[in-house]
Amino acid sequence: MSEYEIETVGMDTVDVGAEVGADEGPAPVVAVVGRPNVGKSTLVNRILGRREAVVEDVPGVTRDRVAYDATWSGRRFTVVDTGGWLPDSSGLAAAIAEQARLAVDLADVVMFVVDATVGATDVDEAVVEILRRAGKPVVLVANKVDDVGAEADAAMLWSLGIGEPHPVSALHGRGSGDLLDAVLEALPEEAPAETFGEVGGPRRIALLGRPNVGKSSLLNKLAGENRAVVDAVAGTTRDPVDELIELGGREWRFIDTAGIRRRHRENQGADFYATLRTQSALERAEVAVVLVDAEEPLAEQDLRIVSMVIESGRALVLAYNKWDLLDEERRHYLEREIDRQLHNARWAPRVNISAKTGRHVEKLVPGIDTALEGWGTRVPTSKLNQFFADLVNSHPHPVRGGKQPRVLFATQAGVRPPRFVLFTSGFLEEGYRRFIERRLREEFGFEGTPLDIAMKIREKRGKGRK
Incomplete structure (x- = not known):
């Protein structure tokens, strides 16, 4: 194969020897607060090392978190x-202040930014009182200290009584x-790094679903007591709640998560942070159980949550809640909805349950086991390449522009999820890549797991070589 020169096209470059590393867990949250126009967004850009936050010399440019x-x-x-935070504001300013309060409530550390050239104002004093009541660690930032001469201005901020001012x-x-x-x-x-499949450790399961779909009810039923808040009002759960639960004779770590709302509502109130926490819970999990309300038509939120799981590379189980309440007509239409709208997740095990009564919840265990087994499946290289040799011979790629790309060699780069790298003589069209994925599943299973298929194109060097 030395006659080929490698060029990676159309997909991410893959480290063939890479394996899934340790699970780093959710990142802590640092909220940057302060009154308007003290330089919060400029400071954020400095921390990031790039211009991300909108900066303008006009108070109130940043309105949302x-x-x-x-x-x-x-x-x-x-x-x-x-x-900018004005505690006693009204109208739009009050909404901005409420956003800042939410940031403080859900942050691990607060960076309180003060303009050192102006000094502590009455507004700064009022914000300090609110920060004291919140009880969160506060780092006082004395901004606009551009030279040594201005450091005396920063020292004056000791008077705020919340610790050392950091001149920047x-x-x-x-x-x-x-x-x-x-x-x-x-x-x-920092929590110690966790490794997937840790020997003796309970497997980690994220419970996902749109608001009020029954996640907390299911968690309570599994735990055998009321551990999570259950209310008919959508969005009761705001943060992930971990529970060690015995099910099917084994212990599992369940992570209940805040419901994901429609995209246009994510940036409103605590739902913004609910989505952050849900993503963090998904990062910590090995398998996601996505709960769907079987009584209602599949919604855009359901499909987006499933897509989130697939994009994260986690194993997936679909659990249809309130199944016991369905009549024959609704079951018929639900089957059609699933076939039409969840075509990208037909490989996921499906369990029909009732979170309220506990009916068939024990069937979650074989579904989760199946998904985790598929998630960790590795195919020997020899068997994989024999599969591709047979596939290319029986179903070659269509000829395009007088050329017919072929799969020259394949390797499985990793598991959890299974990742494959195909070395090809040309670009494989998306339809053919979907065909490859379908045949891989037919041959080797991979039930309950997304597959990551990348290709490296090898262009021939020189002309006329065979």
Whole structure:
């Protein structure tokens, strides 16, 4: 195969030797708050090392919380930029202040930004009182300290009584490293890394679903007592709740999650953070049980949650709740909906249950086991390449522009989820890649797991070579 030169086209480059590493868990949240126009968004851009947050010399440019992934000294955290905080405001300003309050309530650490050139104002004093009541670790940021001469202004902020002011210039970067070191010190102690499939450890299951679909009811039924808040009002659960539950004679770690709302509502109120927490729970899980209300037609939120699981590479089980309430007509239409709308997840095990009565919840165990087995399946390279040799001979790729791309060699790069790299003589069309995935599943199973199929195109060097 030395006559070929490797070129990767159309898909992500894959490290063939890579395996799934440790599960890092959810990143802690750092909220950046302060009154309008003290430089919060400029500071966020400085922390990120790129221009992400909108910056303008006009108060109130940032109206909603916006979250960004950041790292410092190898530690991950989520930075939440908030609008200017005026505690006694009204109208739009009051809505912005409420966003900032939510950020404080759900953050692990608060960065309180003050304009050192102006000094502590009455508004700053009022914010400090609210921060004290919140009881969260606060890092006081004295911004706009552009030179040594201005450090005396920063020292005056000791008067706020919330600890040492950290002098920085968000605009020029002065002091930002020391500030971030202080933020890392204030963050909660990092949880030890968890490895998938840890020997003796309970397998981790995320319960996902749109609001009020019955996730907490199912968790309570499995736990045998009321552990999670259950209310007919959608969105009662805001944060993930972990429960060690014995089911089918084994112990499992269930992560109940806040319901995911429609996309246009994600940035409103605590639902913004509910989505963040749901994504974090999914990162911590090995398999996701997506609960669907069988009484109602499949909604866009249901499909999006399933897509989230597939994109995250986690194993998947579909659980249809309230199945005992369905009549024959609804069951008929549901089957059609599933076939038409969930075509991208036909490989997922399906369990029909009733979270309220507990009917058939024990069938979750074989469904989860099946999904986890598929998630960890590895095909020997020799068997995989024999499969592709037979496939290419019996169903070759269509000829396009006088050329017919072929799969020259294949390898499984990893598991959890199964990842394959195909070395090809040309670009494989999407339809043919879907055909390959379907045949892989028919041959080797992979029930309950998404498959990641990448290709590396090898262009021939020179002309006329065979």
